[in-house]
Amino acid sequence: MSDTSTVNTENTFKDQEQKMAISARNINVVYATPTGDIPAVRNVDIDLPKGSITGIIGESGSGKSTLIMAIMNAVTKPGKITSGSVLLNGENDMLKLSSEKQRKIRGKEIGFVFQAAQNSLNPLRRIGQQILDLGRAHEVNDLRKLINYAKKLLIRLGLDADRVLASYQHELSGGMRQRVGIMFSLVLNANIVFLDESTTALDMLSQASVLEIIRELQREKNLTIAFVSHDIGVIADLSERIEIFYAGEIVEEGKTSEVLACPKHPYTKGLIKAIPKISGDIDAAEPLKGSSPDYRTFKQKGCLFYDRCPIRTDSCRDSRPELNITNRDHKVACFRVGANDRD
């Protein structure tokens, strides 16, 4: 009897893992600096369910880009991943594969646009040449087909494809480069796509149309997308799930609709209040108080949000709240979330 139940539990666990395109556990990343290590990502567990969009939100400096790089095992010096595992489709651990296997996965299975899209383009080669380079690096046989697909994507993203392919990056505007970055993340037909602040250089209207195109492509190809942004307003319409990130830790997570309708963490509440589009009242919109996390915040002992928290108590300064379930898969890390908020 007990044997059967063990097997069942194991199977359920395996099933859940297989529904995850990415299942990252206990990710820790530090940056070595002259004044000591900055723990930029701490004990983070994150799942990206297959065929869905997850929004990763937090102010600048909170560790979002570092987390994404860690998931791809692409953290560079002075950063170092000190622990963790990242299962891809319930199988390979990205943090343990050989660097050649990782290189193949990055691009072909995981497409990505790093935050500074202009920095990941080669200034000395035309965009078309760079697509060919990418194709060759990933042993694509039909390079003509690859270029045609790149053109299709560029046109869909609202660009003059022939002109873009013949251009160097300095001939493109910031917004055009971001769209080119999105094309690069999709052109090898990766199933998992990381987009890090990929629409921030676009004006509001272009941003809305690019987000709509990302949504369409996600549905057509059943992509798994992690969309990183400092703007919770962008995620509201785009993502099924949301992860709120503060000073290297997830402080709240859940279904986007639930988190936005019923935020629990004072930080999430502050982010929402600052955006009239979500709070629904322009007069009531107020910017989040205090300054965004810096290297000192990461080293605090107690709750990392302590300095800025409107509902803090003395004990919040001494110990750190864990991410706990409040309601099904809605989780929050806050000592002050009342007993009524928990099931």
Ligand SMILES: Nc1ncnc2c1ncn2[C@@H]1O[C@H](COP(=O)(O)OP(=O)(O)O)[C@@H](O)[C@H]1O
């Ligand atoms: N190259 C670096 N050297 C030292 N510290 C860094 C470096 N890059 C990032 N950090 C630290 O890690 C924190 C998180 O950075 P980052 O992941 O870029 O945040 P985000 O993407 O949320 O803006 C920063 O606040 C900073 O303290």
Ligand SMILES: [Mg+2]
């Ligand atoms: Mg960033």
